[in-house]
Amino acid sequence: MSGPNTEFDPKQVASLDAEAIDAMVASAMVAIEAAGDLDELKAARLAHSGDRSPLALANREIGALPPAAKAEAGKRVGQARGRVKTALEAREEVLVAARDAQVLQAESVDVTLPVQRTPIGGRHPLTTLMERMADVFISMGYDIAEGPEAEAEWANFDALNVPPDHPARTMQDTFYVESPDSGVVLRTQTSPIQIRAMLERELPIYVVAPGRVYRTDELDATHTPVFHQIEGLAVDEGLTMADLKGTLDHLATQMFGEGIVTRLRPSYFPFTEPSAEVDLECFVCRGASVGDPTNSCRTCGSEGWIEWGGCGMVNPRVLQAVGIDTERYRGFAFGMGIERTLMFRNGVTDMRDMVEGDVRFTRAFGVDA
């Protein structure tokens, strides 16, 4: 390194003239542009920006210039080094990006290969549908009531105004536990939960009770001996059949969507008076198949309506059996088949699919029906 130019030395330094500096920059630019990868760029940096590069050497000469020339030469060399540095950075950015892209390219895989997945599970659609129906009522202020599946015959029949030897007992083919006279049956309906609710809860009562029930039917495409219902019961002052109808309309809309048409049809249940069947207008044919053999409908059997459940005003005799003042209180009650609801709503055509436990059935529903 040259020492500081403390003494005046009028000698011109050729390499600091403008042309020479421009030539150094031009040479650097060519080398930088020519660098095809980061290694070549490293070499170019060393050659044109390193300690021994022409510009670095030129920079050192500045000190030897006469004071009058220093400023101009310093400015010229500084700008030249700046241009080279900028070019190096720009080129490096390009080359780094190219290298990174190449690395990622090299890491590419066939994403269409099957990947390892945990087999999906699912909740049974009857379970989730019961929850969904219950939630409609929860949002209306109802509570969920429960009761045992092996139930006292008294609660399943007697208290529901089905006396012994009444033909209504034979309407529902009953499983008797241990013996026909043991006093215990597998509940044939969720209605005994009404009796429990009325014996155990404070008035007014607004409850729904989803649950499993049993009747001695053989399993086929439309029957199963073990099935599910959701029971509803409201006991309050001044309840009416219009309230019952409004409640069922609301449930139907929640389950099947706006525009679903319901029909109450007079019927008979010992525990309700007046009683009704709840029908839904067939939402496949909308009644168009009735009496038209060329346009038969499998969903409703060309009847135009499908039976959904039973309902009515709680028979005052039932209120009496649980000690509720029939002068002051009235009630309504309803019971819907969950299997039927699933069949209509989700297009299940064979009851056996619901009971056999085939994983393909449940998995298809995931965790919500």
Next chain:
Amino acid sequence: MRISLSWIRDLVDIAHDQTGRDVAERLINAGLEVETVDTVGAGLIGPIVVGKVVQIEELTEFKKPIRWCQVDTGEGQPRGIICGARNFVEGDLVVVAPPGTTLPGDFTISARETYGHTSDGMICSERELGLGDDHGGIIVLPPATAEPGADATSILGVGDEVLDIAITPDRGYALSARGIAREVAIAYDLSFQDLVDRPETLPAPADDRAPAHCASDDLEACPLFTLRTITGIDPQAPTPQWMKNRLRDSGMRSVSLAVDITNYVMVELGQPLHAFDLGALQGTVRVDRAKPGETLETIDHVRRELTSDDLTIRDDRGPIGLAGTMGGLETEIGDDTVNVALEAAFFAPDIVARMGRRHRLTSEASRRFERGIDRALAPVASARATELLVELAGGTYQGMTAVEAPMSDRAITLAQDLPAQVAGMDIGAATTKGKLEAIGCTVEAKDETFTVTPPTWRPDLTDPADLVEEVVRLVGYANLPSTLPTAPAGHGLTHAQRLRRRIGTLLAARGMSEVLSYPFTSDAESDALRWSDDDPRRTSPSLANPLSDEQPKLRSAIVPTLLAAAQRNIGRGFDDLALFEMGSVFLGSAGSPNPPRPGVDARPSDDDWAALQELLPQQPMHVAAVWTGKRALKTWHSDGEAFTWADALATALDVADGVGVHLRVESGSDPTFHPGRCARLTLADAVVGHAGELHPGVIEAWGLPARACAVELDISALIAQAPEVQVAPDFSTHPVAKEDIALVVASEVTAADLEQAIRVGAGELLEDVTLFDVYTGDQVPEGHKSLAFALRFRARDHTLSADEIAAARQGAIDAASTLGARLR
């Protein structure tokens, strides 16, 4: 109840443009469930005509007897027709389908060569014409029904419509043309002439012999008994075709004129009748309970043992009929009966129902009696039947004997505005009165109430609510407004309900599929599960009437019913399974030989209600799961991974975590599981379940892949211990200190015991301990294993010093040494 539209039209003046479906619609809206509307002879296209059989030639050279008939069909020249039936003779009127006519089932008749002749048409049976099920032979029309060549369709009622109506138990009156017609008249707002009010045309009794005598010895069970005597009927007299048609359309076969008349009047009016052969009766016909030990052979040729619960019709010899249910064989009318005694009575519904159940016997009569028939109808109906026997069979009426108890007062007091109050719509008092009168009630107004006396044919009307239903259904349920009641503020799901939902979601999220299996099992399955003879799970109740004798018991565990579901899936080609079920199980005894039966007139006492609960078995909620095959399948980059006992245990622990309780895991010995791979799960010192690999014997019994695993958990017990409120954690932010220790212990020392010792020894500075390695091999002595644990220490209020950490670590090692552990 099946009834033809033409019969209804005969009784009610419905407009001509109304079809069977129109009438059905009206009836459905009134509460009579019309299930189907069929057309008689649907599918029959083209003429059918009356033919007279002029000549029959028996062809005997074929495998079965065949007839070559000459039939006059009014065309001058008789037609030659081949016929295989034999229930007709020369001179009979038959029904002929000529060539070109198409029968139901799209079968077109053509003149064809058969049995050596050209058969120019077909002589038809009921079934071939789609009229009914009777295939006993071809149709033989009563003599002089029509001339040969006459159109047979109108004679047979072809094209008439038949309504099939499901009658609910409360509407016994609708098991008759009379009852249906009344409902149709109300539905169309037409006037109704009750058949019962028509003037009687019964002739005065002849005086040549005394009528058979009758008595009722049990006026509770039989408050009305009548017996009419008719003599000299022609046993050969045919049933007129119109009556045959109506019986056929109502689903009854024609038997003989006398029997057909009793059936016809039953369907017409709703009163079952029974005709005895008068010559077979011995002494007074009376009604009384059977005496123990008596037997009766009924007309279905079954000899029945009777008890004092049975109500019998009797004469001097003993029982001759089961009241209201079925007659006895000895006194049945036969082909040669000329003198009959015609019984018409009222029997108590519950008694007939009980007899029907005990003898497993229902009949058209018992269906009506057990619903309750018109209390006043018996003499009217038997008069109608007698008229028909006199008119059609040429009988002579000899008079009636009868016994009757007084009818009770059935008046009901009805608040005039009750129908409106219950319905929630405007129903005026005049409307209420009008509707009640239309169904036959007498209604007297007094102040704000009506005194309503229901008609004798409506025993179902006993309470104001019954009257309300009648009024509202006739006003029309379709007119009800739709309103929503306001329930009081609710409570949402209970804690237990929330937790059960959470468990289901948690298991599904683990990749498991929910199954809802039938909860039926058997002792054989208990054996296959390797339960010992004194295992309490064997005490679950049995069903008295199981669907299958092979599965009479209610399950006490879910695993067996879930194994069956696994087996089914495997049979369908799905070997890699993770199934779960949540549901009730049944434990302990159920029922009693003399169960309490509280009354229903008032709330049961607390003791009575408790006694009813005592009858029930315990019914805790369980969750169970079964795994077979692989949890991760073999793929292009992995060999897959089988389900193991650890999946079962992890699932149980996850469920417990989800509920918020901590299960203690110990080595278990449930015989259903692999003896070395079974975890017993306890909570608060009670065993709440087991998890692990199934015993190879169980796996074999259900035909599952090797190493199948299962868990069964009493979630009622878990939920009972679950905290209702999760208390917020309180954790330190001071630095953690991590220490690993590897301990060598004898093989039989469990990981859980060692971990517990470490926790106790390390003291309260220990934040967490995790086992991260298990080693057996050269580096440790025979019969020993090395377990490596990662320990995390942290203080609540300061940074731990090296001395504190060393002391805690040493404490853990010292405590482990009590189990024979030494630092590796």
